Amino acid sequence: MVVKISPAAESVTSSFNYNDFKVENGVATILYMENIDDVQNPLDTLIHYENGRGRCRKPSFHMSINPGPKDKMTDGKVVAFTRELMEGLGYGAQPFIIFRHNDIEREHYHVVSVRVDKTGKKINDSNERRRCQKLLEQLAKKYGFV
Numbered sequence: 080m081v082v083k084i085s086p087a088a089e090s091v092t093s094s095f096n097y098n099d100f101k102v103e104n105g106v107a108t109i110l111y112m113e114n115i116d117d118v119q120n121p122l123d124t125l126i127h128y129e130n131g132r133g134r135c136r137k138p139s140f141h142m143s144i145n146p147g148p149k150d151k152m153t154d155g156k157v158v159a160f161t162r163e164l165m166e167g168l169g170y171g172a173q174p175f176i177i178f179r180h181n182d183i184e185r186e187h188y189h190v191v192s193v194r195v196d197k198t199g200k201k202i203n204d205s206n207e208r209r210r211c212q213k214l215l216e217q218l219a220k221k222y223g224f225v
Contacts, residue, residue, distance in 0.1 A: 080224040081145040082164070082215060084208055087137035087194060091125045094141040094191045098178040106182035107189075111158045113165075114174040124174045125191070131199040138195045140170065140202075142211075144188040150224035154179075157188055160222050165190070167214040169202050 088094065099122075101107035109121075116124045132138045144161065146152045152160070161177055175192035194202045219225070 080147055080150050080215060080219065082211055083143045083145070084211060085141040085143070087204065088139035088141070089137050091129050091139040091191065091193050092122065094139050094189075095122050095125060095176075098176070098180075098189050098191060101180060101182060102178065107178050107180045109176060110154060110179040110188065111161070111177040112175070113162065114172065115176065116174075121174075121176055125176075125193050128174060128193040128195050128197060131197070132193075132195040132201070133199045135195050135201040138193050138201075140173075140175075140190075140192040140194050142190045144190065145185070146187065147225050148185070152222070152224065156222055160218060161188070161190060163218060164211070164214055165192070168207060168211060169204075172196065173202070 098107060112118055112121055115121045129138045165171055165175060170192055173192045175190055178189045180187050180189060194204055196202060
């Protein structure tokens with residue numbers, strides 16, 4: 080299992096549009112949405128949070144989850160794993176979307192969210208990649224991935 084957190088971006092729109100383009104072209108689907116106000120227009124919720132950002136210049140959060148060939152990840156396991164990972168990183172109350180991608184030989188997932196909570200406060204992303212690695216080590220045992 081490899082999880083890659085992309086560098087923060089100025090707008091969540093580009094991350095969302097990248098994944099939405101894949102959905103429109105039939106090589107991705109929306110697997111799960113959390114804390115999204117309108118499931119028909121999920122970008123609206125993300126933009127609403129982004130617009131309340133105060134001084135946070137780069138509120139976009141985007142990560143990819145790449146199970147290895149030996150990792151037996153069902154949809155339910157992916158959702159549960161992602162929810163725990165987001166919670167552990169401080170994004171548990173955030174709106175987020177999990178996209179399942181089939182555009183390469185292995186299935187993988189993208190998670191799109193925002194680094195600003197509903198009050199406009201920035202989520203702490205200090206040492207985010209290091210904290211993610213520690214969480215992966217803990218969650219590997221629970222979910223049975225390498």
